[in-house]
Amino acid sequence: VFGQVDFTSGALVSEATNILPIALGESTELDVNGIFQDAQGSPGGGSIIVNNNYGSINLGVEAKLGGVLAPIYVDQLPAVAGTETLTPIEKVMVWFDRTLTSSTMFSYSVSRSFEIDFTGITTQTASYVSNPGTNFGIWVVGDPTSGQGLQYTPHKLYRPLTNTFEDLPFADDQNVIRGLIDQYLNSSIGKAAMPPQFLVQATVTLPPTGDAKQLVSFLKASLPTAIVAGFTIPGDQAAGLNKVIVANLAWSALVSMKTLVAGESDVAKLERLFKYSLGLYGPGYSSLKYLELK
Template sequence: MATYTLTVNVDSADLVPLKEAGYKLCIAKRVNDKYDVVWSGSDFFKRNTFQWNVAFQVFGSQKFEGGLRVGSDTEERTIDFGEICTLDKYGSMHPAHGAKDTSGVLRVENQYGAMHLGVNAKLGTKWSAIYLSDKPFYTGEINLTPIEKVVIWFDSKSETGTMLVDAITDCIELDFTGSAEPQSVRYASDPKTPGKGGWARGEQFILSSTYHIDTDTFSFEPPSAPLIAKLTDIINSQKDSQSSKISVFALTEFHEQGAAQTFAQYALEHQPDGIRTWEFTHSGHIVESKLKAQEDQEDDLAVRFLQDAYLSVLYSFQGPKYKRLSFDVHGRSSSPTPYWGESSGELVIRYGNVTDAANAAIGIPLLAKTGQSIYIANVHDENDEWVRMRLGLINPSGDVAQDRQTIVNPLAAALFGGKLFFEHPPFFPNAQDRVLGLVKWDAN
């Protein structure tokens, strides 16, 4: 099943003016060749990631009134393409039945009479309406056809589930019908008029549109001179930060069915700061990723920064464990940074109380600020006195024993040396010389 990912970036300078003016970030999804319900209308941040799969429900409603929220008067039934739900003469929506197919059509057999029919779709983990027919359907079979296109805009009057009645201004339409590859856009407001804005994709302007609901057409809006200048500055700043050619590609393989999709969704929701490109796709047990930094850095520093960012998310993921991990570096002028399983592993540390464990989880990653080692730590979800950490080495020499000692020595010295964040040694391991032997290395 395809997973669609949309990222909407908002210029930092616009966050306060937009929120103070009461704006919400809104998305609508296309059904039966029109947009007529706000799928999501909510608060927003600098970076906003939305994900959805092909999952739908159908329902019936006695009323369509523009500006009000959609309300269901019947049962909401989950349905797949090709299946059919029956709305009986008593107004009850029955569970879907029939053969599933790839037609892209949801079917309802209406035995009741005049009824507005609606469609819900799942955005993240929540169901919300994406369509309600503005006119009632009468008896017979009705086809409902969701289309993988969305419209995005900022609105001070609408919220999730609002039935659209007025034209949507300053919007952009994105088409996912040809590919499930993630898409990303950036929004910036006119400096003088919050909410009157424009869009950019990569290094290109996208003219804002007005969507006319009654005719299902778009008309383009010429941007103001101040907005053009602002968008130009944003795009130029992105170009300046793109002088680094370094890209890191990661491939992670999981054991369990469905784990790859779960991790890809988790990673997209936890993009670290300082990352410009953070793309994740999954197929079967494999997750493939492309990473780029926002700021130009020397090759080795850029590689290390991107690998650290990826590993911090991977090791904080509480789902199924991965089986294999590899990095591939593109665009560097110096020799590549290899990833060695022999020089990467996991260690669990137990402290006498929650406070000491929390302090250690803060202090351990700071050890990586100097030297060639990677240390990532999190307090264990199931027991707050335990710290689960990952450790690895940048640019390993290939001498496994030496590399492992290089990784472990600074950590062991800190744990038992009484430094900041480590005033009390752990209960487990209980001696400095035991640390090396208790690391579970990824490859032996």
């Protein structure tokens, strides 16, 4: 733990105090002269306690990265005299940046970042994957070459001033996700997970100006090939008397989405992708009448 005079966005961290080795569960005193005293207590807790007798100062934390100590945190707001508790968040944010160097403080928002959760885990594998010939890629937890399936979470917009994350629009990710789904379903593990006798049936009701045949063509092009088992347009579309499409979607879609989208029930995962594909075609087509297992 250390202290520095202020937080300046774009500047490198510059320690103004001694750097004190301390473990989680221990406490230290920052005396009136700005010197950290030896750590006290027993390691093994979840926080570091700083008894600040110095006054206004920005507290920071270093950790070993690749065997070398480096700053990982500096408080944007100065701590005042009293007791400060520093509790680590076991998550890492990953993104591409051509402007920052190690130990740089920043306060601007970071777009298309990826958060990796290490809670209860010591090792994670993250991969950046993209479709050849495109300018877009996505971060996923897992190794795309393993055939074990990947965990997809939306890219985040990180706002340092409020320390909050916002999900970014799904649009740029869709083509990459389609490729990942096909890759998984065509792997030996993916094929073994498919009971093809099961179908998921989705019925879509079009708005008055909707063209069912045009929408079917769009869906066939936009959805992963392993998901769509077939479409039916009941009624006389030539006469414009029916605005309904019945889509038979393979059960394998549920298996693949389970590995790609975290935190939703199986049907909700498929529904999300299907609704999104409709939304790309036009906002009036995002109404899904029902989605059920058959």
